[in-house]
Amino acid sequence: MTDLLEVRDLTVHFDTEDGLVEAVDGVTFNVRSGEILGVVGESGSGKSVTALALLRLIRPPGRIVQGAVRFEGTDLVGLSEDEMRAVRGTRIAMVFQSPRTALNPVLPVGRQISRLFELHQGASRAEGRARTIGMLKLVGISEPERRARQYAHQLSGGMCQRVMIAMALATSPRLLLADEPTTGLDVSIAAQILELLRELGRRTGASILLITHDLGVVAEVCDRVAVMHAGQIVEVGAVRTIFARPLHPYTQALVRSIPRIDRDVTMEPIPGTVPSLLAPPPGCRYADRCPRVLDVCRRDRPAPRAAAPDHEVACHAAEVEDATARG
Amino acid sequence: MPLLAVEGLVKHFPLGGPGEWLDRVRGRAPKAVRAVDGVSFAVEPGETLGLVGESGCGKSTVARLILRLVDPTGGHVRFGDVNLTALAGEPLRRQRRDLQMVFQDPTASLNPRLSVRRAVEEPLRRHSTLRAAERHERAAQVLARVGLGRDLLDRYPHELSGGQRQRVNIARAIATEPRFVVLDEPTSSLDVSLRAKAILLLAELRATLGISYLFISHDLATVKYLAGRVAVMYLGTIVEEAPTAELFARPLHPYTQALLSAVPVPDPDVRRQRVVLAGEVPSPIDIPGGCRLRGRCPLAQPVCAEPVILREVAPAHRVACHLV
Amino acid sequence: MRWRRLTRNRLSFGALCVILAVTLTSLLAPWVAPYDPDNPDAEATLVSVSMRHPLGTDVYGRDQLSRVIHAGRVDLLVALSATAIALTLGSALGAGAGYRGGWVDQLVMRGVDAVMAFPAFILAMAITAALGNSIANVVAAIAITHVPIYTRLIRGEMLRVRETEYAEAARTVGNRPHQIVLYHLLPNCVPPLVVQATLAMGFAILTVAALSFIGLGIQPPQSEWGQMTAEGAGYVVSGEWWLVLFPGFAIMLTVLAFNLVGDTLRDLLDPRMRGVR
Numbered sequence: 024m025t026d027l028l029e030v031r032d033l034t035v036h037f038d039t040e041d042g043l044v045e046a047v048d049g050v051t052f053n054v055r056s057g058e059i060l061g062v063v064g065e066s067g068s069g070k071s072v073t074a075l076a077l078l079r080l081i082r083p084p085g086r087i088v089q090g091a092v093r094f095e096g097t098d099l100v101g102l103s104e105d106e107m108r109a110v111r112g113t114r115i116a117m118v119f120q121s122p123r124t125a126l127n128p129v130l131p132v133g134r135q136i137s138r139l140f141e142l143h144q145g146a147s148r149a150e151g152r153a154r155t156i157g158m159l160k161l162v163g164i165s166e167p168e169r170r171a172r173q174y175a176h177q178l179s180g181g182m183c184q185r186v187m188i189a190m191a192l193a194t195s196p197r198l199l200l201a202d203e204p205t206t207g208l209d210v211s212i213a214a215q216i217l218e219l220l221r222e223l224g225r226r227t228g229a230s231i232l233l234i235t236h237d238l239g240v241v242a243e244v245c246d247r248v249a250v251m252h253a254g255q256i257v258e259v260g261a262v263r264t265i266f267a268r269p270l271h272p273y274t275q276a277l278v279r280s281i282p283r284i285d286r287d288v289t290m291e292p293i294p295g296t297v298p299s300l301l302a303p304p305p306g307c308r309y310a311d312r313c314p315r316v317l318d319v320c321r322r323d324r325p326a327p328r329a330a331a332p333d334h335e336v337a338c339h340a341a342e343v344e345d346a347t348a349r350g
Numbered sequence: 351m352p353l354l355a356v357e358g359l360v361k362h363f364p365l366g367g368p369g370e371w372l373d374r375v376r377g378r379a380p381k382a383v384r385a386v387d388g389v390s391f392a393v394e395p396g397e398t399l400g401l402v403g404e405s406g407c408g409k410s411t412v413a414r415l416i417l418r419l420v421d422p423t424g425g426h427v428r429f430g431d432v433n434l435t436a437l438a439g440e441p442l443r444r445q446r447r448d449l450q451m452v453f454q455d456p457t458a459s460l461n462p463r464l465s466v467r468r469a470v471e472e473p474l475r476r477h478s479t480l481r482a483a484e485r486h487e488r489a490a491q492v493l494a495r496v497g498l499g500r501d502l503l504d505r506y507p508h509e510l511s512g513g514q515r516q517r518v519n520i521a522r523a524i525a526t527e528p529r530f531v532v533l534d535e536p537t538s539s540l541d542v543s544l545r546a547k548a549i550l551l552l553a554e555l556r557a558t559l560g561i562s563y564l565f566i567s568h569d570l571a572t573v574k575y576l577a578g579r580v581a582v583m584y585l586g587t588i589v590e591e592a593p594t595a596e597l598f599a600r601p602l603h604p605y606t607q608a609l610l611s612a613v614p615v616p617d618p619d620v621r622r623q624r625v626v627l628a629g630e631v632p633s634p635i636d637i638p639g640g641c642r643l644r645g646r647c648p649l650a651q652p653v654c655a656e657p658v659i660l661r662e663v664a665p666a667h668r669v670a671c672h673l674v
Numbered sequence: 675m676r677w678r679r680l681t682r683n684r685l686s687f688g689a690l691c692v693i694l695a696v697t698l699t700s701l702l703a704p705w706v707a708p709y710d711p712d713n714p715d716a717e718a719t720l721v722s723v724s725m726r727h728p729l730g731t732d733v734y735g736r737d738q739l740s741r742v743i744h745a746g747r748v749d750l751l752v753a754l755s756a757t758a759i760a761l762t763l764g765s766a767l768g769a770g771a772g773y774r775g776g777w778v779d780q781l782v783m784r785g786v787d788a789v790m791a792f793p794a795f796i797l798a799m800a801i802t803a804a805l806g807n808s809i810a811n812v813v814a815a816i817a818i819t820h821v822p823i824y825t826r827l828i829r830g831e832m833l834r835v836r837e838t839e840y841a842e843a844a845r846t847v848g849n850r851p852h853q854i855v856l857y858h859l860l861p862n863c864v865p866p867l868v869v870q871a872t873l874a875m876g877f878a879i880l881t882v883a884a885l886s887f888i889g890l891g892i893q894p895p896q897s898e899w900g901q902m903t904a905e906g907a908g909y910v911v912s913g914e915w916w917l918v919l920f921p922g923f924a925i926m927l928t929v930l931a932f933n934l935v936g937d938t939l940r941d942l943l944d945p946r947m948r949g950v951r
Contacts, residue, residue, distance in 0.1 A: 066541045165629070179630060180405075209404035210568060211627065214612035236542045239614030262618045278616065280546040282571040284598060285615045290575060292546035417846050446848040458839035463861045476848035522847065 027230050028054035033090035035076050042301045046072045048254040059231040061245035067297050069254035070234045074200045079107045113143050116191035120203040122183035126175040132186045133171025139193045158189040181212035202234045217244045250274045253298055253308040260334035270336040272313045315340040352392035353562050354530055360424035361386040361411055383634050385411040387586035398563040400577030406631055407583040409566045413534045417451050447477040450523040454535040456515035460507040466518050467503040473525045496521045513544040532564045570613050574598055582606045585642045592667040602669045604647050649673055689934035696928055700746040707740035720914050730916035742924050745897040753878035756816035761871055764824025772832025773855050786822040794819040798881055802890045812891040816878050827870055831863035869936035876932035883925050899925045
């Protein structure tokens, strides 16, 4: 069975005044049916650009230089804009950060959802309204009839995010892209939203691509995770495996750099800074920050290699250590 | 004697409008946003008190009340042996030498038209009698303390990264070597990889300069790292206060328990019992009588309709709950 | 680096060049103008565009090119003074109103409303007619009609910057209120002010010209573009088109340039534009 989404060698460049920014470089990963894949990395790692590229939402000066995005067997990169429009919002939907600003401030939220039903499914006004109430209930909004008449500014952040999720799921998409859906929300609300996403994913069978910078969120709801650094995926695999044995130095550094409430650990900041994507170094982009850097790292970009079942890592040092261990 | 003592601090923001006038005419207390509704705590010299809570709990308002950016509706703020709430004008301004603040948004809290040098030198201009050259040197030293090079002195905020801007903010706050710094969510706007550096910097400055902190944050993990004692706020009051280790190991108030259980932990094998609070935080205009958590609390009993006070139930551990 | 910044908006940059050219020409009028503008030449009356008189001559034989150049000084001087006065006064009022709020704000804004109730040109006419025709009175009239623009603008900006976090930070750092306004708030209100001022300069020039056109304000022997246009209008029917066209064109070109230069000037003053992103 083919996976729901197969991304191969996706590369996105931006032609800016200062030069060519290689925002996403040769990104390859799969999203399986019914799973939640986390994409984690610092800001500037290219996670949001990747999501936008999947939906062909990259506008000049950015462009998809190469790569394939096979969704349910069809390559989205080759589709025309009209064909793509049929996919966006219906088969693949997106939920953004800052829900209040993503919602239309001058339309009642209920109307924003019911319009989707009218547009994509030819529903009548009354039908659309009824289904909207149903969606609002599904995402856990109490008093849905009253809330549907309200405007975005009258709702709390958590409620706005629920509305966004309702909008995204209205057309029963197969894939939901969630870009930092809980950043900026209070801890308890964030927990509720994550719970909601997981529950809805399970219920509808949709897969979720969850972009976040928070490893805690990944551990909490994701089945698999891809770690991105400077536009490249450095490690990808099942969440349990990656957390138990992170192999890439960046993943290891990331785990060590966050304060935790479950144990007393010394926090170690990640050394160095993200390299500029304007003229990225030829070899591994983590080379300048890596404690285990080898000569080959600066020359050749490491290729992703299976280190264990459902665990791929792109690192020369990891490969060498693995070979010696098996040696 | 505590370095900073807050006693019964109250801040109500009147709603205004015709409704308020009508209420007054009818002899009723006009409706107001009760942002801070009776908060008391103390910070000893050298201590770091963490103040946690979710949005709307009033913690940022408490920060502004302490700094007298906002005037309290009631209560006092004592700094050393000075009653800050009774001061105004020049005497108040002079106190600012020893009482500073680091704001949440590193970009918004720097004047975009001022160079880094101007921003960091300003507190020195206002509170010291150093000559220009001495000030210049001091600014460079302060920048070095926060890990920034002299070459940034002539840059403008937009030319710096988010992490650098926050360091400039911190530099500005410690320029006069204050005794107390209020940190209002200093790491929330920073990327996760920069947070560690910022926290470590704050800890180091505390050690070398002997500053006391009031660390306000919604990021519990960061607070755990930096604070010696933690106070949890909900709807304008403190519901629990205890030494950090104690609070995280044995949270007694249901709200604290709910909060802690909601923080995602970067370990997929940890499955915690989530304490779930029903519904959402009520509006600070219509605060329910009795315990403020009543209506959302899974353990609510009839007694919870009675007003609740913060009392000591274990050494240095205060809780505002009838059921503890 | 700076060049790239300046030429971001080519039209605006072009406008800046035009203004600089016009200003320089006016400043150096005595040396740039080929003839003495007030010198009549009985043998060269009503000469059309030619090599000796590129813009022709008028009924007294005075060279139009020289007259246009000299007249420009008056227009620019009046517009500049009026704008400078209105800007200073308006900003002070607006800053006070915006920062203090309360009754100060109410008082100032009602005053502004009162002045703005009159159509600007009618008010300028009324003031000039009441005070008499002189350069000073025209400056005063225009300044008065322009003050409300700046007052409202600065007040609005002040309301915005007053709430910023850096304004709060300025207070915690130990600034006194007047220091906060002067060093932190006002400088951040300036950018829209610059654009508005350039637009207003355009209006000021039009107003001066219009007033003289209808016989108020600047009168002969003082030459001024509007007044020259009025004079020239009478000769159109008899075929001496150059008398009305060139002063009119001068007005149009200068006003247009002022309207377009705002963007470039604002960018020049913005520290954020350093390092062009």
